Amino acid sequence: MKRSRLGPWLAMAIGTAYFLIPLIATFEFSLRMKRGEYSLEAYRVVLADPRFQASFGYSTLIAIATILMGVLLIVPTAYWIELKLRNLRPLVEFITLLPLVIPAIVIVFGYLHTYNSSSWIPLIATPRGTDLLLTFGYMTLALPYMYRAVDTGLRSIDVRTLTEAAESLGAGWGTILFKVIFPNVRVAVLSGAFLTFAIVIGEFTLASLLDRPAFGPYLQLVGANRAYEPSALAIVAFVVTWACMGLIQIFGRDRRATMAGR
Amino acid sequence: MKFLEIENLRKVYGAQVGVQHFDIAVERGEFISFLGPSGCGKTTTLRMVAGFEQPSAGSIRIDGRDVVGLRPNQRNIGMVFQSYALFPNMTVAQNVAFGLKIAKRPDAEIKPRVAEMLQMIKLPQLGDRFPYQLSGGQQQRVALARALAGSPQLLLLDEPLSALDAKIRASLRSEIRDLQRKLGITTIYVTHDQEEALAMSDRIVVMSEGRIEQLGTPFEIYNRPRTRFVASFVGTLNILRGKVIDPAKGVVRVDEQDIRLDQQIPNAAPGEMRAIALRPEAVTLGETRPDRNAMKGTIEEVSFLGAIVRIKVRFKDNLISLDTFNSSASPPPRRGDSATVTFAPADLQVLEGVEG
Numbered sequence: 001m002k003r004s005r006l007g008p009w010l011a012m013a014i015g016t017a018y019f020l021i022p023l024i025a026t027f028e029f030s031l032r033m034k035r036g037e038y039s040l041e042a043y044r045v046v047l048a049d050p051r052f053q054a055s056f057g058y059s060t061l062i063a064i065a066t067i068l069m070g071v072l073l074i075v076p077t078a079y080w081i082e083l084k085l086r087n088l089r090p091l092v093e094f095i096t097l098l099p100l101v102i103p104a105i106v107i108v109f110g111y112l113h114t115y116n117s118s119s120w121i122p123l124i125a126t127p128r129g130t131d132l133l134l135t136f137g138y139m140t141l142a143l144p145y146m147y148r149a150v151d152t153g154l155r156s157i158d159v160r161t162l163t164e165a166a167e168s169l170g171a172g173w174g175t176i177l178f179k180v181i182f183p184n185v186r187v188a189v190l191s192g193a194f195l196t197f198a199i200v201i202g203e204f205t206l207a208s209l210l211d212r213p214a215f216g217p218y219l220q221l222v223g224a225n226r227a228y229e230p231s232a233l234a235i236v237a238f239v240v241t242w243a244c245m246g247l248i249q250i251f252g253r254d255r256r257a258t259m260a261g262r
Numbered sequence: 263m264k265f266l267e268i269e270n271l272r273k274v275y276g277a278q279v280g281v282q283h284f285d286i287a288v289e290r291g292e293f294i295s296f297l298g299p300s301g302c303g304k305t306t307t308l309r310m311v312a313g314f315e316q317p318s319a320g321s322i323r324i325d326g327r328d329v330v331g332l333r334p335n336q337r338n339i340g341m342v343f344q345s346y347a348l349f350p351n352m353t354v355a356q357n358v359a360f361g362l363k364i365a366k367r368p369d370a371e372i373k374p375r376v377a378e379m380l381q382m383i384k385l386p387q388l389g390d391r392f393p394y395q396l397s398g399g400q401q402q403r404v405a406l407a408r409a410l411a412g413s414p415q416l417l418l419l420d421e422p423l424s425a426l427d428a429k430i431r432a433s434l435r436s437e438i439r440d441l442q443r444k445l446g447i448t449t450i451y452v453t454h455d456q457e458e459a460l461a462m463s464d465r466i467v468v469m470s471e472g473r474i475e476q477l478g479t480p481f482e483i484y485n486r487p488r489t490r491f492v493a494s495f496v497g498t499l500n501i502l503r504g505k506v507i508d509p510a511k512g513v514v515r516v517d518e519q520d521i522r523l524d525q526q527i528p529n530a531a532p533g534e535m536r537a538i539a540l541r542p543e544a545v546t547l548g549e550t551r552p553d554r555n556a557m558k559g560t561i562e563e564v565s566f567l568g569a570i571v572r573i574k575v576r577f578k579d580n581l582i583s584l585d586t587f588n589s590s591a592s593p594p595p596r597r598g599d600s601a602t603v604t605f606a607p608a609d610l611q612v613l614e615g616v617e618g
């Protein structure tokens with residue numbers, strides 16, 4: 001008996017409309033800066049704004065630092081857990097999920113309390129120290145995504161046997177990690193990296209409360225004072241985020257094609 | 263001094279004993295197999311030799327040097343794993359060259375060595391392929407080349423053929439043995455396949471429940487099993503229960519019929535019940551002769567297997583299985599027929615331990 005497909009299509013149409021109509025409306029509004037015609041004037045103004053360039057550049061830099069530090073922290077940790085401490089996996093998974101249930105504002109107030117200028121580690125006493133603290137904060141926020149991506153990658157290879165094979169051939173831990181493990185979880189690390197980038201580039205709470213010139217606070221500032229530019233910025237941020245998602249898909253597809261050949 | 267000496271090796275996991283009372287001395291260039299069912303401790307022992315597991319007690323000396331406490335990368339061993347363990351991100355040539363690069367051998371030496379190893383495993387044209395582009399047999403050959411490229415002093419193989427199909431397994435088995443003979447490398451081979459162990463090894467260590475059941479040549483293990491476990495694990499075997507009548511003369515009574523052995527029954531008292539092993543191929547139907555034992559029974563089952571006819575003869579409590587060749591001139595016996603089976607005294611082996 002042929003079942004009606006109307007229900008699923010209707011649900012999909014409603015869902016699509018729910019996502020697309022605000023996006024299209026925002027995009028359409030961003031094109032109306034010049035009276036009586038559509039133009040990219042709002043984009044020109046935004047992209048020419050030195051504060052946009054500075055904040056976007058700053059956030060990009062912090063995102064890259066977050067990714068590098070995150071990879072260096074998480075890949076060896078996840079590797080060691082997979083190799084030697086499998087019984088700790090539930091605990092580590094729980095810890096990595098905490099940033100999803102603890103609001104960023106709670107984390108940042110904790111940071112301000114712990115690392116203020118009169119504390120043992122006065123990170124927020126200097127701008128570079130605050131940048132470092134912001135990077136650590138972003139590492140925490142990205143932890144659930146980065147850890148899961150890396151963990152999935154590690155589970156897809158036989159970590160233990162590859163490690164033992166490399167060890168029997170004379171390799172030390174550094175060689176094993178950088179020549180055997182990292183290259184084989186490259187796709188997973190990249191997925192985690194793009195997700196981290198997408199999170200960092202639009203983050204507001206940590207950057208604002210730590211008073212750093214990031215893209216998130218800039219978005220908020222422009223949104224509070226201008227009409228058309230915030231829409232253009234929203235679209236730009238959206239494109240950046242989706243570009244990251246697209247890159248994950250591309251690398252993910254390459255991986256699947258490789259696996260299919262096995 | 264032997265090349266590899268393992269003394270009183272023991273491994274415990276909490277309250278569970280993985281390996282115990284493990285003593286063995288291996289000659290240089292010898293091919294020795296650890297044979298046993300899953301969980302018997304054979305892989306654990308191999309992993310202790312490799313350095314992946316630390317013994318709870320005992321010593322392991324390779325070429326006179328105590329290696330307990332050394333990391334695997336300090337032991338100069340080559341290891342081949344069941345799952346091949348080729349590095350997926352590297353080509354075949356890069357995999358083979360991996361150990362040489364770690365050892366910081368000059369490029370001028372690495373390239374010809376890799377070519378030599380690929381030639382040795384008969385895959386000279388596949389150096390640029392990635393592991394996923396190779397069949398299982400090819401991958402395992404590459405793994406073998408990789409393990410041997412650095413000229414290790416000891417080669418360890420952990421069930422290397424288990425993941426392959428029967429045909430590839432048989433051909434790779436003889437290739438591995440030929441290579442080992444050619445290179446003269448001392449080799450430990452872990453397997454649960456008794457045919458593999460019998461076909462390849464100079465000596466076999468049969469293991470059960472973490473301890474050595476018997477150590478001997480394939481001929482000794484097959485023909486002179488010491489325990490019921492070895493007898494039942496290696497090959498197909500008839501195990502008869504018999505009462506010791508005269509241990510000095512080697513006479514036992516099986517289902518009220520006396521049979522004799524060609525030797526005394528050590529550590530046995532008259533009246534004790536003992537298990538006696540008898541290979542099916544040592545048994546013939548009919549042909550009674552004074553120098554052979556003869557037992558009268560009834561045909562219980564006849565299985566026609568083409569070239570072979572498998573016949574089971576029932577006595578009172580015991581059953582003997584024997585194989586005869588099919589012959590168009592003489593059809594096989596029928597169920598229920600009376601039959602006499604004969605076997606030489608030398609083919610009987612009284613197993614250790616009193617039967618309940």
